[in-house]
Amino acid sequence: MAEKKVCEDLVKERKKCTFNVEELTRLIDGGEDKTMERREVEDMVINAGGLSTKDEVPEEYLSHKERYENAIRKASRLFEVFREYAKTHDTTDAFSPTNKYRVSFGVVKDISPFMLHMGMFVPTLMNQSDPDQVAEWLPKALSMQYIGTYAQTELGHGTFLRGLETTATYDPSTEEFVLNSPTLTSYKWWPGGLAHTANHCVVVAQLYTKGVCHGVHPFLVQIRDLETHMPLEGIKVGEIGPKLGFQTANNGFLGFNHYRIPRRSMLMKNAQVLKDGTYIKSKNDKLTYGTMVFVRVLIVTDLAYELSRAGTIAVRYSAVRHQSQPKPNEPEPQILDYVTQQHKLFIGVATSHAFRVTGNWLWNSYSKVIKDVSKGNMDQLPELHALACCLKAVCSRDAAARVEEFRLACGGHGYMASSNLPIINGIVTATITYEGEFTVLMLQTARFLVKAWKEATTGKVKTPTVSYLVEFFKNDRVIWENTPSTMIKGFQAIAAGKIRTAYETLEKHVKSGMDYEDAWNSASVQLVNASEAHCRAILTEISWKEMVRLSTTVSPSLAQVLLQLAELYLIYWTLEKRGDHLMYSTITRDDIQKLQTRYEELLALIRPNAIGLVDAFDVRDEILNSTLGAYDGRVYERLMEEALKSPLNAEPVNQSFHKYLKPLMLKAKL
Ligand SMILES: CCCCC/C=C\C/C=C\C/C=C\CCC(=O)SCCNC(=O)CCNC(=O)[C@H](O)C(C)(C)COP(=O)(O)OP(=O)(O)OC[C@H]1O[C@@H](n2cnc3c(N)ncnc32)[C@H](O)[C@@H]1OP(=O)(O)O
Numbered sequence: 001m002a003e004k005k006v007c008e009d010l011v012k013e014r015k016k017c018t019f020n021v022e023e024l025t026r027l028i029d030g031g032e033d034k035t036m037e038r039r040e041v042e043d044m045v046i047n048a049g050g051l052s053t054k055d056e057v058p059e060e061y062l063s064h065k066e067r068y069e070n071a072i073r074k075a076s077r078l079f080e081v082f083r084e085y086a087k088t089h090d091t092t093d094a095f096s097p098t099n100k101y102r103v104s105f106g107v108v109k110d111i112s113p114f115m116l117h118m119g120m121f122v123p124t125l126m127n128q129s130d131p132d133q134v135a136e137w138l139p140k141a142l143s144m145q146y147i148g149t150y151a152q153t154e155l156g157h158g159t160f161l162r163g164l165e166t167t168a169t170y171d172p173s174t175e176e177f178v179l180n181s182p183t184l185t186s187y188k189w190w191p192g193g194l195a196h197t198a199n200h201c202v203v204v205a206q207l208y209t210k211g212v213c214h215g216v217h218p219f220l221v222q223i224r225d226l227e228t229h230m231p232l233e234g235i236k237v238g239e240i241g242p243k244l245g246f247q248t249a250n251n252g253f254l255g256f257n258h259y260r261i262p263r264r265s266m267l268m269k270n271a272q273v274l275k276d277g278t279y280i281k282s283k284n285d286k287l288t289y290g291t292m293v294f295v296r297v298l299i300v301t302d303l304a305y306e307l308s309r310a311g312t313i314a315v316r317y318s319a320v321r322h323q324s325q326p327k328p329n330e331p332e333p334q335i336l337d338y339v340t341q342q343h344k345l346f347i348g349v350a351t352s353h354a355f356r357v358t359g360n361w362l363w364n365s366y367s368k369v370i371k372d373v374s375k376g377n378m379d380q381l382p383e384l385h386a387l388a389c390c391l392k393a394v395c396s397r398d399a400a401a402r403v404e405e406f407r408l409a410c411g412g413h414g415y416m417a418s419s420n421l422p423i424i425n426g427i428v429t430a431t432i433t434y435e436g437e438f439t440v441l442m443l444q445t446a447r448f449l450v451k452a453w454k455e456a457t458t459g460k461v462k463t464p465t466v467s468y469l470v471e472f473f474k475n476d477r478v479i480w481e482n483t484p485s486t487m488i489k490g491f492q493a494i495a496a497g498k499i500r501t502a503y504e505t506l507e508k509h510v511k512s513g514m515d516y517e518d519a520w521n522s523a524s525v526q527l528v529n530a531s532e533a534h535c536r537a538i539l540t541e542i543s544w545k546e547m548v549r550l551s552t553t554v555s556p557s558l559a560q561v562l563l564q565l566a567e568l569y570l571i572y573w574t575l576e577k578r579g580d581h582l583m584y585s586t587i588t589r590d591d592i593q594k595l596q597t598r599y600e601e602l603l604a605l606i607r608p609n610a611i612g613l614v615d616a617f618d619v620r621d622e623i624l625n626s627t628l629g630a631y632d633g634r635v636y637e638r639l640m641e642e643a644l645k646s647p648l649n650a651e652p653v654n655q656s657f658h659k660y661l662k663p664l665m666l667k668a669k670l
């Protein structure tokens with residue numbers, strides 16, 4: 001088939017670009033070799049038989065059941081393709097931010113029913129099992145003989161893990177654990193793939209041995225027969241029903257009726273139960289929560305990727321869409337030329353870069369701390385936990401806001417399922433809740449910050465990410481200059497100031513006679529604000545420093561663009577938080593006006609590169625799945641082509657006319 005022509009607007013936009021798009025793509029991927037490899041994987045998947053979505057009825061028209069079956073068919077075929085690839089390639093980076101397997105969105109549009117298998121089941125087996133268990137289970141999980149999920153949340157409790165009700169009681173006479181769901185609220189509820197996909201799962205349950213409860217621990221549990229896939233006796237399993245998004249994730253429920261599993265089914269890297277029922281404690285009981293920390297860390301770079309998908313759609317559409325006539329007798333401008341539109345779009349693009357570089361930095365910190373933990377050194381674990389919590393929470397909330405802004409920037413067409421913005425919205429919004437709910441994670445970081453504040457009052461802090469607190473003691477009002485380093489110092493002063501205020505409020509409540517827990521609750525709005533401010537201080541500092549560092553590794557033309565994006569991100573947030581800056585620095589109305597002017601200058605400087613910037617994200621049309629965002633910009637043609645796929649358009653008159661409308665019309669005549 002002849003290549004369809006690229007829309008003239010996009011041809012012109014691409015000519016305006018001042019930097020080498022391919023150079024930026026390689027930087028985003030982490031190097032030329034990574035870009036080549038990613039493209040190789042994408043070509044392999046897109047061209048593999050049985051995976052193309054091109055000529056299919058769009059999945060939104062399928063029933064709930066058909067949609068799941070379609071997702072399973074494709075996810076299975078995709079796995080086969082990857083299995084072939086893994087025979088000759090190193091695939092370990094599937095568990096790192098540079099993972100090249102995001103191509104799966106080109107196969108299953110929404111969430112794959114295998115997401116939890118690769119995202120949490122396999123990592124938990126790898127990181128929580130002892131070496132013998134890893135040797136036995138991991139090959140089976142990696143080859144999909146064991147299809148798994150991570151079953152922790154229950155109907156009654158998701159946040160409060162110590163409150164989980166599922167029990168695993170050790171019976172030394174048979175050397176087995178007895179799993180039981182004593183109440184309705186103890187049923188597992190939510191795990192992805194649990195409903196009809198998984199035959200195994202990691203179950204988090206309260207461990208009882210010798211009549212003593214030792215808290216929650218992970219167990220590997222078979223739930224379905226490997227031949228027939230029937231639920232095993234003592235297992236009640238099913239699907240929880242439609243949700244806002246995640247339609248093909250196959251989220252399920254699970255109950256146990258005195259269901260027996262062998263002693264060695266407990267994941268025993270950290271804690272153990274011996275044959276006689278003796279309990280050996282973990283060096284640190286929070287190691288059981290390790291998979292959650294791992295996923296929270298990965299979510300930050302994944303959000304950057306989702307922003308790159310949504311941004312590509314909205315920016316390309318904005319270059320193709322013309323609307324209104326500000327100047328009489330002149331053509332309608334591209335909506336991308338409206339400065340308000342640039343304000344909606346460019347901060348989303350800049351945020352994608354800020355999250356990617358901060359996410360990579362967080363991943364490096366995580367890898368270092370986990371290495372230390374494996375040698376028995378847990379010193380940095382609290383700081384890592386505090387960082388992962390607030391970054392996951394704030395980035396997911398910001399990303400959801402940015403995706404919504406991208407959708408709004410596409411006007412009515414952004415509301416179409418065929419734009420793919422609604423599905424991306426559903427995927428991103430879910431991250432605010434799963435893997436630790438927003439407020440709950442912010443309060444975890446606040447616990448750390450309160451301790452850090454107490455430490456800082458002695459003039460020293462042990463952890464580098466809060467060293468700014470000591471600076472604040474010397475000078476609690478930053479002397480303002482409109483420079484990046486002052487803006488960063490400003491965010492640190494705001495964080496320190498808000499931590500101090502929250503801490504003082506907490507102390508005041510305690511001194512007034514409140515229990516610490518009640519005082520904490522009373523101060524919790526301020527504590528969440530303090531966590532947010534701390535996170536903004538981290539995001540602004542790390543994203544700026546990383547972008548500056550990267551700019552020294554690329555050509556001058558690209559360096560200029562990277563610095564513009566980094567500055568835009570800093571100024572955007574300085575302006576957003578101008579009230580806070582007024583409290584903790586000498587910033588003046590005049591400084592703020594100058595920053596606003598600079599912000600608008602940056603929008604104008606970025607404008608010619610808008611299409612180049614999203615082209616550099618290099619999200620293929622097959623992965624973008626969007627009528628509005630395709631590389632060729634044939635927006636209207638695609639919207640019509642997709643509309644014509646509606647089953648309602650298969651016949652000129654729908655039968656409901658004869659059944660309902662006609663009788664209604666006839667009655668009107670009487
Ligand atoms: C955009 C697409 C993204 C794609 C991402 C990629 C892959 C994704 C794959 C799968 C994800 C898909 C679906 C999601 C699946 C799930 O949601 S799984 C379920 C997740 N559940 C949670 O996250 C539960 C949240 N709750 C908790 O983590 C804990 O219960 C709690 C809130 C932290 C409280 O725990 P508790 O035991 O009560 O602790 P307490 O508050 O008393 O604190 C005690 C001290 O322990 C410290 N601590 C707590 N957690 C950790 C930890 N993980 N590591 C280190 N330390 C920890 C805490 O700070 C306290 O310290 P103090 O010194 O006492 O202050």
Ligand SMILES: Cc1cc2nc3c(=O)[nH]c(=O)nc-3n(C[C@H](O)[C@H](O)[C@H](O)COP(=O)(O)OP(=O)(O)OC[C@H]3O[C@@H](n4cnc5c(N)ncnc54)[C@H](O)[C@@H]3O)c2cc1C
Pocket residue numbers: 116149150151152153156157158159160189190191192246251430433434435436437438439440443
């Ligand atoms: C799409 C999706 C996929 C998921 N996949 C999985 C999965 O695969 N496996 C799995 O085990 N789980 C999964 N979950 C469950 C998820 O991890 C939990 O829903 C999440 O951790 C939040 O817990 P919760 O639902 O109990 O919320 P709740 O804790 O009940 O939250 C409700 C409200 O109460 C507030 N609140 C609760 N505790 C406190 C507190 N201490 N202080 C202040 N406010 C508080 C919260 O801020 C929130 O506003 C999934 C959830 C979703 C939405």
